[in-house]
Amino acid sequence: MTDHASAPPAIEARDFSFWYGERKTLHEVSIQIAPKAVTAIIGPSGCGKSTFLRCVNRMNDLVVDTRTEGELVVEGRAVYGSGLDLVAHRQRVGMVFQRPNPFPKSIYDNVAYGPALNALVPRRALPEVVERCLRRAALWDEVKDRLQAPATGLSGGQQQRLCIARALANEPSVLLMDEPCSALDPIATLKVEELIFELKQDYTIVIVTHNMQQAARVASRTGFFEAGRLVEMGETQQIFTAPRNERTEAYITGRFG
Amino acid sequence: MGRFGASFITTSTWDPVAGQFGAWPAIVGTLLTSLLALSMAVPLSLGVAIYLPEFAPGPIRRPVATVIELLAAIPSVVYGLWGIFVLIPFLTTWVYPFLEARLGFLPFFTGPVYGPSVLSASIILTVMIVPFIMSVSREVLLAVPSGQREAALALGATRWEAVSTAIVPYAKSGIIGAVILGLGRALGETMAVTMLIGNRHEVAASLFAPGYTMAAVIANEFADAAGGPIHESALILMALLLFGVTVLVNAIARLMIWRVSLGRGNT
Ligand SMILES: Nc1ncnc2c1ncn2[C@@H]1O[C@H](COP(=O)(O)OP(=O)(O)OP(=O)(O)O)[C@@H](O)[C@H]1O
Ligand SMILES: [Mg+2]
Numbered sequence: 001m002t003d004h005a006s007a008p009p010a011i012e013a014r015d016f017s018f019w020y021g022e023r024k025t026l027h028e029v030s031i032q033i034a035p036k037a038v039t040a041i042i043g044p045s046g047c048g049k050s051t052f053l054r055c056v057n058r059m060n061d062l063v064v065d066t067r068t069e070g071e072l073v074v075e076g077r078a079v080y081g082s083g084l085d086l087v088a089h090r091q092r093v094g095m096v097f098q099r100p101n102p103f104p105k106s107i108y109d110n111v112a113y114g115p116a117l118n119a120l121v122p123r124r125a126l127p128e129v130v131e132r133c134l135r136r137a138a139l140w141d142e143v144k145d146r147l148q149a150p151a152t153g154l155s156g157g158q159q160q161r162l163c164i165a166r167a168l169a170n171e172p173s174v175l176l177m178d179e180p181c182s183a184l185d186p187i188a189t190l191k192v193e194e195l196i197f198e199l200k201q202d203y204t205i206v207i208v209t210h211n212m213q214q215a216a217r218v219a220s221r222t223g224f225f226e227a228g229r230l231v232e233m234g235e236t237q238q239i240f241t242a243p244r245n246e247r248t249e250a251y252i253t254g255r256f257g
Numbered sequence: 258m259g260r261f262g263a264s265f266i267t268t269s270t271w272d273p274v275a276g277q278f279g280a281w282p283a284i285v286g287t288l289l290t291s292l293l294a295l296s297m298a299v300p301l302s303l304g305v306a307i308y309l310p311e312f313a314p315g316p317i318r319r320p321v322a323t324v325i326e327l328l329a330a331i332p333s334v335v336y337g338l339w340g341i342f343v344l345i346p347f348l349t350t351w352v353y354p355f356l357e358a359r360l361g362f363l364p365f366f367t368g369p370v371y372g373p374s375v376l377s378a379s380i381i382l383t384v385m386i387v388p389f390i391m392s393v394s395r396e397v398l399l400a401v402p403s404g405q406r407e408a409a410l411a412l413g414a415t416r417w418e419a420v421s422t423a424i425v426p427y428a429k430s431g432i433i434g435a436v437i438l439g440l441g442r443a444l445g446e447t448m449a450v451t452m453l454i455g456n457r458h459e460v461a462a463s464l465f466a467p468g469y470t471m472a473a474v475i476a477n478e479f480a481d482a483a484g485g486p487i488h489e490s491a492l493i494l495m496a497l498l499l500f501g502v503t504v505l506v507n508a509i510a511r512l513m514i515w516r517v518s519l520g521r522g523n524t
Pocket of ligand 2: 049050051178
């Protein structure tokens with residue numbers, strides 16, 4: 001029924017479970033995330049949305065004593081498989097965090113960080129990469145005259161777009177966004193949303209959001225999580241207007257008010 | 258005090274009975290011991306501060322950190338005693354002969370080996386300021402927001418790259434602050450240095466030779482200022498000078514931080 005069904009999923013989980021210590025936080029999640037599209041993940045606080053996202057790029061490795069079961073595959077590679085090159089994996093799977101977290105370096109150095117670190121392009125090509133990514137993140141016009149200024153001097157919304165530019169410069173194919181707009185005002189939010197919409201032609205984007213309208217605006221498909229389980233997944237339109245599961249319906253109607 | 262003039266700073270003879278007061282050896286000794294101590298303490302303490310929370314196995318982190326923090330609280334006279342009874346015998350038996358044999362072609366490591374010497378004092382200062390610099394910079398490093406580490410890792414940094422390119426730079430000014438505090442402590446440290454430096458008003462090229470520091474001169478001679486009121490004023494002037502040197506060194510250090518933080522924007 002969907003146009004994505006034909007292409008192999010960019011991210012696929014099969015009965016994937018995750019434990020923080022003794023606590024099982026994700027329960028047998030099976031999900032398929034289409035390539036080059038925006039997929040939203042919604043659900044009540046604490047249901048495991050961030051945990052899922054942080055499994056995809058193995059950010060959860062930072063937490064001691066965690067365990068997984070089942071399969072999680074990104075572009076054909078098993079994320080928790082023994083042969084995974086973690087550095088290369090994280091370069092392919094970019095992440096934008098809830099709080100903008102630019103480095104206390106210059107705007108330029110922030111964007112150049114990934115490509116320089118991973119030696120993606122020759123050093124002399126960096127300025128061009130920086131410009132392209134800042135343009136892509138709709139930030140170029142605001143910062144082109146002060147590339148050497150500290151990134152921490154930018155507004156919150158600009159910082160978040162800088163973080164997106166920084167992620168893009170790393171040439172990822174997947175972009176994970178964990179509530180990227182929750183620290184931003186409505187105008188900045190709108191800019192980031194436009195940007196996400198723009199980026200979906202080239203990137204597989206997974207966005208966690210508490211904002212139903214935002215999910216409706218940017219995502220073609222939406223998954224609803226509750227208590228560590230994927231309750232329902234479908235076309236965004238369908239999830240919001242005709243949810244099949246009563247839990248989804250209760251959440252959606254509660255949130256839309 | 259004006260009667261001392263510039264010769265107070267530039268001359269080297271300190272003879273209270275003859276009324277000659279040249280503070281140059283003490284000034285040199287103060288700066289030399291402090292800077293030597295700093296150059297040994299900084300790599301050591303930063304190494305531990307960075308290694309411990311990042312790479313050390315979980316169970317040893319807390320105990321090691323606690324022990325090192327305790328070291329910072331030991332009174333300096335205890336360090337002095339330890340220096341005399343443990344450190345100096347160890348240094349004169351093992352370390353100094355080795356240095357002389359290997360590096361004896363340098364003027365710094367020649368001549369008769371005395372136990373109490375500029376080098377011994379520098380080493381005890383190192384031992385004293387390492388815990389200090391380490392615990393402060395450890396706090397600073399632990400205070401770096403987790404988002405910084407995550408940002409680096411999410412961009413494909415290895416653990417070490419995350420530390421060296423994100424966490425340490427973020428904590429840079431705090432770490433420099435810790436180093437300056439350590440330097441301040443080394444400049445003013447009196448007791449342990451007095452006990453280990455040999456207390457001789459003399460500038461020698463060799464680090465094995467005894468020397469003096471301003472703080473040690475004041476502490477040693479003030480109680481019975483043998484040369485009478487002039488001697489006493491000389492010591493007060495020395496204190497003023499120590500104050501000046503401390504302020505100056507701190508100002509230079511701060512200027513360096515300021516330049517570092519200005520230069521931050523450059524690629
Ligand atoms: N580092 C951690 N260690 C232990 N438990 C954790 C950790 N991080 C999250 N949890 C727990 O896992 C569960 C899922 O958390 P998660 O952050 O994934 O929720 P979320 O859906 O993103 O919530 P929110 O919408 O509030 O961001 C929560 O009960 C949380 O307490
Ligand atoms: Mg979350």
